[in-house]
Amino acid sequence: MSPDPARSSLVVMGQGYAGLPVSMRAVEVGYTVVGFDPDTRRVKRLLSGDSYVEDISSEVLSAALATGRYLPTDREEDCEGFDVALITVPTPLSEGLPDLSYVEEAARTVGRYLRSGACVVLESTTYPGTTVELVAPVLEGESGLSAGTDFHLGYSPERIDPGNTRWGLVDTPKVVSGVNDTSLSAVQSFYASIVEETVAVSGTGEAELTKLIENTFRHVNVALVNEMAMFASDLGIDIWQAIDAASTKPFGFMRFEPGPGVGGHCLPIDPSYLSWRVKRRVGTPFRFVELANDVNDHMPEYVVRRLVLAMNQRGKALRGLRVLLLGLAYKPNSGDARESPAIVVADRLLSLGAEVHAADPLVDPEYPISGALRVQLTREEVRAASAVVLLTAHDRFDYEMVLSNADFVLDTRGRLEGRNVERL
Ligand SMILES: NC(=O)c1ccc[n+]([C@@H]2O[C@H](COP(=O)([O-])OP(=O)(O)OC[C@H]3O[C@@H](n4cnc5c(N)ncnc54)[C@H](O)[C@@H]3O)[C@@H](O)[C@H]2O)c1
Secondary structure (H helix, E strand, O other), rough: OOOOOOOOEEEOOOOOOOOHHHHHHHHHHHHEEEOOOOOOOHHHHOOOOOOOOOOOOOHHHHHHHHHHEEEEEEOOHHHOOOEEEOOOOOOEEOOOEEEOOHHHHHHHHHOOOOOOEEEEOOOOOOOHHHHHHHHHHHHHHHHHOOOOEEEEEEEEOOOOOOOOOOOOOOOOEEEEEOHHHHHHHHHHHHOOOOOOEEOOOOOOHHHHHHHHHHHHHHHHHHHHHHHHHHHHHOOOOOHHHHHHOOOOOOOOOOOOOOOOOOOOOOOEEEEEEEEHHHHHHHOOOHHHHHHHHHHHHHHHHHHHHHHHHHHHOOOOOOOOOOOEOOOOOOOOOOOOOOOOOHHHHHHHHHHHHOOEEEEOOOOOOOOOOOOEEEOOOOOOHHHHOOOOEEEEEEOOOOOHHHHOOOOOEEEEEOOOOOOOOEEO
16 A cells, blocks of 8 residues: 655755656655755755756645745755655766765665655666665665665666656656565555555666666667767768668567767766676676677767868868857757767867857756857857758757758758758
8 A cells, every 4th residue: 555645754965857756756756855955056046936847846845845844955964763764866977987975875875764664665777686785785884784674675676757748757667676575565655645546676786787778779779879870971872761761661670760979867877887897707808898889989079070071172171260069968958968979079179179158058058168258149150150060950940040041061960951961
């Protein structure tokens, strides 16, 4: 049976892209939610009803605050007395290796306030084994309680897709797991109260691997079309037409598109968690991931090379050339520029002496992009640039205006057609 939200309180560790949406949903169904985040600036914004997560509007945030059941906080003491704690903190790479320090720190805080009968769920993406080998001992050490006996513990991968207007937290099936059957049942009951469908797997390792299969699958397939795009161009074949044609097959094919590389918090990072674990535990390299990293990491450099060649044909050198980049986010209609290949393209062009202007109406104007001038997409900007490079195909760009005013467009997203357009 699901817990009664009206009588249960939740702590969500981390109020970011993953943690804020689940906090809002829990408040909506009646839970009392403490959103703990050590980032004081973020907490202040949340308290003033100002959302920084694009899938959560400031109206939704304000409505949650108005219920009196949502408390964003950076004070650990506010975590006292929870029934369920979710851990949604960053799992980045540090010098190419998994960095679980945020998970460890969050687990320590949760452990200090853990009571008998409570339930703790790790949601951060990580390698198989983390919940049992890292989170459980930290929680047990801090609380003096035993996982699976005194408190419930499980893993449930986050499937948030920022900017996706079709699938959200509530209607995307949620994979759930526990360290034993009673923990699984507690974890599943909790999620059944906030999402439409839960999918149970037998252990936390299976749930941890589920997320990595999903992201590695995407990473590898993006690399496959990226590599194909590079040699198709050399063969004088239009990869985009071939992909369109292949996509008419109603079975056995899934569409992936080439681009300037992969970005965001998932694809460039998560598969490396898995390959690190495989290498360490099994002793063999995870060759698909290594190859995919290699191809995808090369794409920004390839984009620059294509631009150099195109300008060369026009008798222009990149040094001193004005280039307008369209899009800095790692994916369309999102303002998220973390790990974005567009930033790598900008840096590379700058190092070659180009004058780089960049337009992205969705990325925070304060986002650090060394040396590139942030501009609005205007007719004047397009006309003044010797080359426009489309890196992120946001719907709100005025493509007609770009096509009718640009000298030359390098389109890395297969969005544009015209006599002045060259596609990747
Ligand atoms: N962003 C996505 O689209 C997405 C999708 C699926 C999975 N994930 C996974 O979810 C996890 C979180 O990612 P995110 O995108 O929400 O990151 P984020 O950076 O947007 O948010 C994480 C938050 O955790 C906070 N934090 C850091 N240390 C903390 C601590 N000790 N206690 C509490 N909070 C702490 C940070 O200040 C930050 O606000 C990662 O493992 C990521 O791989 C993210």
